[in-house]
Amino acid sequence: MxxxxxxxxxxxxxxxxxxxxxxxxxxxxxxxxxxxxxGSGKTTLLRSVTRTLKPHRGVILLxxxxxxxxxxxxxxxxxxxxxxxxxxTFNFTALDIVLMGRNPHLGRFQMExxxxxxxxxKSMELTNTWHLAERPINELSGxxxxxxxxxxxxxxxxxxxxxxxPTVHLDINNQLEIMDLxxxxxxxxxxxxxxxxxxxxxxxxxCNSAILxxxxxxxxxxxVEAVLTSENIKSVxxxxxxxxxxxxxxxxxxxxxxxxxxxxxRNLSVHIICGAGTGTTLMKIMADEGYSVTAGVLNVLDTxxxxxxxxxxxxxxxxxxxQITEEAHRANLEMMSKAGAxxxxxxxxxxxxxxxxxxxxxxxEKGIPTYVMEEVPIQRRDFTKGxxxxxxxxxxxRRAIFVMSQNELLSLLNISEEKLxxxxxxxxxxxxxxxxxxKPRQGDRADDVKSSDHRG
Amino acid sequence: xxxxxxLTGKNGVETAYFRRFSRWKLLLIILMAALMLTIFLSxxxxxxxxxxxxxxxxxxxxxxxxxxxxxxxxxxxVEETIIMQIRMPRVLAGALVGAALAAAGVVYQGIFxxxxxxxxxLGVSAGAAVGASLAIVLGIGFTxxxxxxxxxxxxxxxxxxxxxxxxxxxxGSRVPVTTLLxxxxxxxxxxxxxxxxxxxxxxxxxxxIVFWLMGGFSYVEWRDVWAVLPLVCFGTxxxxxxxxxxxILSLGEETAQHLGVDVEKVKKxxxxxxxxxxxxxxxxxxLIGFVGLIIPHITRILIGPDHRILLPTSTxxxxxxxxxxxxxxxxxxxxxxxxxxxxxxxxxxxxFIYLLRKKKESYTV
Numbered sequence: 001m002x003x004x005x006x007x008x009x010x011x012x013x014x015x016x017x018x019x020x021x022x023x024x025x026x027x028x029x030x031x032x033x034x035x036x037x038x039g040s041g042k043t044t045l046l047r048s049v050t051r052t053l054k055p056h057r058g059v060i061l062l063x064x065x066x067x068x069x070x071x072x073x074x075x076x077x078x079x080x081x082x083x084x085x086x087x088x089t090f091n092f093t094a095l096d097i098v099l100m101g102r103n104p105h106l107g108r109f110q111m112e113x114x115x116x117x118x119x120x121x122k123s124m125e126l127t128n129t130w131h132l133a134e135r136p137i138n139e140l141s142g143x144x145x146x147x148x149x150x151x152x153x154x155x156x157x158x159x160x161x162x163x164x165x166p167t168v169h170l171d172i173n174n175q176l177e178i179m180d181l182x183x184x185x186x187x188x189x190x191x192x193x194x195x196x197x198x199x200x201x202x203x204x205x206x207c208n209s210a211i212l213x214x215x216x217x218x219x220x221x222x223x224v225e226a227v228l229t230s231e232n233i234k235s236v237x238x239x240x241x242x243x244x245x246x247x248x249x250x251x252x253x254x255x256x257x258x259x260x261x262x263x264x265x266r267n268l269s270v271h272i273i274c275g276a277g278t279g280t281t282l283m284k285i286m287a288d289e290g291y292s293v294t295a296g297v298l299n300v301l302d303t304x305x306x307x308x309x310x311x312x313x314x315x316x317x318x319x320x321x322x323q324i325t326e327e328a329h330r331a332n333l334e335m336m337s338k339a340g341a342x343x344x345x346x347x348x349x350x351x352x353x354x355x356x357x358x359x360x361x362x363x364x365e366k367g368i369p370t371y372v373m374e375e376v377p378i379q380r381r382d383f384t385k386g387x388x389x390x391x392x393x394x395x396x397x398r399r400a401i402f403v404m405s406q407n408e409l410l411s412l413l414n415i416s417e418e419k420l421x422x423x424x425x426x427x428x429x430x431x432x433x434x435x436x437x438x439k440p441r442q443g444d445r446a447d448d449v450k451s452s453d454h455r456g
Numbered sequence: 457x458x459x460x461x462x463l464t465g466k467n468g469v470e471t472a473y474f475r476r477f478s479r480w481k482l483l484l485i486i487l488m489a490a491l492m493l494t495i496f497l498s499x500x501x502x503x504x505x506x507x508x509x510x511x512x513x514x515x516x517x518x519x520x521x522x523x524x525x526x527x528x529x530x531x532x533x534v535e536e537t538i539i540m541q542i543r544m545p546r547v548l549a550g551a552l553v554g555a556a557l558a559a560a561g562v563v564y565q566g567i568f569x570x571x572x573x574x575x576x577x578l579g580v581s582a583g584a585a586v587g588a589s590l591a592i593v594l595g596i597g598f599t600x601x602x603x604x605x606x607x608x609x610x611x612x613x614x615x616x617x618x619x620x621x622x623x624x625x626x627x628g629s630r631v632p633v634t635t636l637l638x639x640x641x642x643x644x645x646x647x648x649x650x651x652x653x654x655x656x657x658x659x660x661x662x663x664x665i666v667f668w669l670m671g672g673f674s675y676v677e678w679r680d681v682w683a684v685l686p687l688v689c690f691g692t693x694x695x696x697x698x699x700x701x702x703x704i705l706s707l708g709e710e711t712a713q714h715l716g717v718d719v720e721k722v723k724k725x726x727x728x729x730x731x732x733x734x735x736x737x738x739x740x741x742x743l744i745g746f747v748g749l750i751i752p753h754i755t756r757i758l759i760g761p762d763h764r765i766l767l768p769t770s771t772x773x774x775x776x777x778x779x780x781x782x783x784x785x786x787x788x789x790x791x792x793x794x795x796x797x798x799x800x801x802x803x804x805x806x807x808f809i810y811l812l813r814k815k816k817e818s819y820t821v
Contacts, residue, residue: 052710076716083714089569089706090761095473098705104716108697112478117470133469156715 004049004079004160004192009058011041011048012218019055019216026209028159028190031183033203033224035196036213037237042196043084046162046215049194050081062160076104080153082163085146087220088137094148095133101155123154126181142169150178150395154185161185163195167202173431179206193331200254202242206226212236225252240310257284266290267456268417271339271363272308273332273356278345278377282406286309288412294339296332297324299358325354332359341413344400348381349388357391361398369416370400371409466812480765487772494776495551498783499543502674503791506535514539541674541678541763549676549740550782550796554747556737558774559692561748561769562731562755566728567634574733578727582647583617584610584738589654589665606668607680611739616729617643628721631727633709670795671742673782680740691733694770694779695753698726698765706761748772750808757811775806 004026011019019041026032044419047053049060051067060067065074080101088097101123102116114204124130127147132140137148146169153161162180165177183192183206197203198201203210203224210227212220214236220227233254269292272279279295280303286293296316298305308315318324318333324332324449332355336342342363349357364370372395382388403409500511514536516522560575568577576582591609621643625635651669658665667674670745701722704712709719734748752766759769781799788794 042700050714052713072718073714073716073717076714079714081462081711081713081714083708086711087708090703090756092703092706092761095469096703097707100700100707100715103700103704106700108700112473114470117473121470130469134472152715 003061003063004194005061006045006049006454007059007061009048009055009060010113011044011053011055013044013053015218021058022213022216022218023058024211024218026160026192026194027188029193030209031207033195033197033207033210034198034213035198035203035210035228036219040213041216042213043164044216045211046194046196047082047165050079050162052213064271073104074189074279076158077270078158079162080156080158080238082146082150082153082161082166084164084168086149086218091136091138093134094124094137094140094144094277095120097137097148098133098151098155101152104156114228119157120151122157123151124148126154126185127151127327128177143171143174146170147174150181158191160192160194165196165198168198172236173203182206200228200233200256201253204252204254223379228252228254242306242310245389266292266417268340268413269294269338270341270343270413271295271336272343272345273348273360274298274345275302275353275356277304278347279304280307282308282343282345282409283311283313285406285410287313291413292307294335296335297328297353297359321352323352329355329359332356336363336368337366337427339368341416342368343409344370344372344395346373346376348383349378350383354384354388354391357388357395360400361391361395364395364398364400370395371412372396372400372402373406373409374402374404477820480514483759483765484768484772486770487776489777491551491772491776494779498547498550498779499539501783501787502543503786504535504538506538510535511539518669526617529690536717541652545678545681546673546676547779548681548784549673549684550779552681552684553673553737553741553744554751554778555692555775556688556733557744557748557778558751558755559736559767559771559813560737561752562770562772563695563702563726563730564748565752566705566763567723568637569706570637571753572749574636575730575737576644576745579617579621579643579647579744580734580738581653582644583614584735585743586647586654587611587613587668588652588668588739588742589658590680592664592668593654595661607683607739611735614738615731617647618727618735620668622727622770631723633723642759660707667795668673668712668742671744671797672785672793672795673741674761674793676740684736684740687736688733691729691736694732695726695729696764696767699767702726702763702767703761720779741796742777742798744797746797746804747778750800750804751777754804754808754811 006025007023009019009022022041022045024032034045036042044053048055049067051072054068054366062070062075062078067079098120099112099116102112102119105116106112114339121130121133124133127150129144129147129151131200132144132148137145140148146166150163153163163182166182167178171180179202182191182193182195186193195207197207207224209222210220210224211218212227212232220232228243230241232241233239233256242255242257243252244255245251246253252358266289270286270338272283272286272293272295274295275298283293283295283304283361286305291313294314295304295308297318297321298308298315299318299322301320305315305317307313314335316328316335318328342356342360344360347353347356360370360372372392372421378389378392401412403412408429496511496515500506500508501516508530513531517531557575561573564573564575564577567573587609588606590613591605616666621636621640622631624639624643625631627635647710651665655662655665701712701717704715704717705719705722707715709723712721716728752770755770755773759765778796778800782796784803785794785796785799788799
């Protein structure tokens with residue numbers, strides 16, 4: 001049983017402390033991902049394990065022996081390293097490079113023998129590079145070269161494989177191929193894999209445990225699903241992320257949501273009526289643009305509801321899969337009356353959320369400028385036997401502003417916001433919003449519908 | 457679709473790989489024979505006209521057993537002296553110096569991963585120049601184990617120069633190659649300035665210094681050869697044991713460490729061997745440029761980057777090349793001798809450029 005144990009390691013570059021009290025241990029069949037932002041000490045950790053950077057404090061034990069007391073060749077027989085990038089000075093062939101992996105097994109005066117070639121061949125076949133054996137290494141593509149380098153590591157016949165962002169130069173199919181290979185080696189041959197990742201999704205898909213580093217310290221370590229939570233990602237990377245279980249792969253997946261660089265502040269508050277995911281991108285964009293956004297009424301399990309929660313948008317919620325109750329409706333109207341504008345997305349209507357449409361009508365009656373997005377024609381999303389369609393026509397008559405796209409909506413809101421500002425400066429003018437200059441174009445509606453069909 | 461591998465046989469690549477080893481052996485035997493032939497032919501070259509068969513007799517006579525068989529032909533004492541006491545040591549010195557410079561050049565290019573590296577990179581040449589110039593200017597007349605002052609001073613001061621360069625670059629137990637390279641250049645420039653000063657104050661001995669700096673084998677005697685032979689042979693052959701390490705070092709020092717090479721130890725040993733060998737060569741020949749830079753490159757273009765074959769072939773080719781250059785230098789504007797460094801540069805430069813142009817696609821350093 002091979003065990004690697006890192007115990008209380010402190011590392012310095014000069015006088016700068018880059019690792020502090022790092023301790024963990026890995027054993028056979030562990031597939032460990034090391035994650036963390038740039039400069040958090042991931043590569044340093046690998047370098048201290050591979051004896052490139054000696055820790056000031058603490059020990060690294062390989063099978064209970066301090067690695068810094070071992071000979072280079074002894075370590076190299078147990079532990080192989082795949083670096084981030086490899087610059088090869090002289091133009092060796094791919095096979096030459098892989099055979100260099102046999103070095104720790106060869107005596108100083110020994111030439112490679114049958115077995116060494118056989119091991120090299122096997123390693124190259126595993127990474128699908130045997131056909132490149134006689135090609136000069138510097139003529140290979142980045143991906144091919146990286147696979148050759150991995151073969152070289154495998155040719156060492158190591159028990160532990162350390163990789164520093166192994167797939168960073170590879171395209172997506174090569175990434176998966178290499179990761180599948182590593183997983184297989186890990187499961188079938190008990191290889192310990194310890195790899196630095198930038199890609200959360202590769203990490204969660206393949207690793208069984210993870211180490212999350214922050215500023216040189218272990219922030220969280222253990223089972224990958226326990227480590228990669230959106231809270232941890234938020235506090236280590238300062239990035240909001242959605243972490244969900246993927247229905248096909250049954251592993252977690254992580255979607256980082258970018259945070260706005262410098263939120264603009266705008267005076268206009270916008271109430272969005274959406275649902276079924278139709279408001280997700282809109283809420284995100286509007287929030288980034290600096291509008292104060294509210295939303296309602298949304299069922300609790302709705303995607304839009306989750307987005308609103310994530311973006312910390314005030315929202316009127318309703319129990320999952322249930323009709324909008326009178327209570328929620330009233331709360332919605334209440335919230336809406338405070339808004340400077342109301343937006344209705346191309347949400348599908350059933351009897352459950354008809355009340356939202358009625359709320360829009362009331363907003364119009366109160367004189368709140370109302371924008372209706374019609375990316376998908378109402379006929380295709382009306383599950384109320386035409387009731388919703390009729391109500392929508394009613395809104396149109398009452399001069400709701402119909403828009404065909406998000407961009408159109410945003411530019412109209414922008415204009416009205418500017419008018420609002422001007423109105424504040426010149427109080428004689430009536431404060432308010434852009435009035436629709438003309439009735440929405442109806443003649444070309446049919447064409448627009450077709451062109452936007454696929455988006456529905 | 458037919459896979460190419462199926463056509464070449466399943467074990468095509470493996471067989472080719474092992475065939476390479478026997479090809480290497482053959483190559484070395486051929487090159488060694490070529491060197492012997494070159495040495496023999498260059499014994500025939502010189503101001504005094506000595507017939508070919510006479511030279512052959514003189515040599516065969518000295519071979520045990522074979523010598524007694526051929527009997528005693530009519531060879532004059534003068535001819536024998538010219539061949540054995542004048543030409544022979546000089547030709548052998550050329551062979552030794554060429555071997556040393558080329559081997560050290562390969563080693564340094566391997567360690568530094570820099571195509572500009574040559575055998576003089578660590579200040580060996582500048583150090584030797586200071587020592588030799590100083591000995592010439594001061595005119596110190598003592599001898600040491602039968603050797604004259606100038607080679608000893610050159611050898612000693614070049615070793616000191618390398619020692620200084622090494623210690624300037626040392627950080628703890630490590631020696632970063634970039635620092636080594638730069639401090640080598642800095643120390644060389646500094647020492648060259650001292651040589652310039654010595655030249656100015658040399659007065660009537662100026663021409664002696666200038667000739668020494670240009671390099672050549674005019675004054676080489678047997679005792680010089682005997683002094684240098686063990687150092688060069690031992691040093692050069694010792695580097696071969698680190699050929700695989702040099703291969704791996706070309707992947708970068710960190711990677712080499714991961715592949716089980718004790719990088720700092722190997723580097724230190726190779727630097728010592730390279731300096732020792734170069735210093736020994738320079739002490740008897742003066743500064744002969746180009747061999748330590750161009751021969752490794754030419755050999756690498758011709759046979760590839762594997763140091764296991766590159767080192768020995770480079771040694772033999774360097775040896776052969778310098779023997780030829782010296783022979784040419786002796787006779788091309790006879791009776792005046794050209795400095796051998798002129799010949800190495802004039803012939804090696806264009807040939808190198810030709811190879812570089814011809815093979816530039818596949819040649820990267």
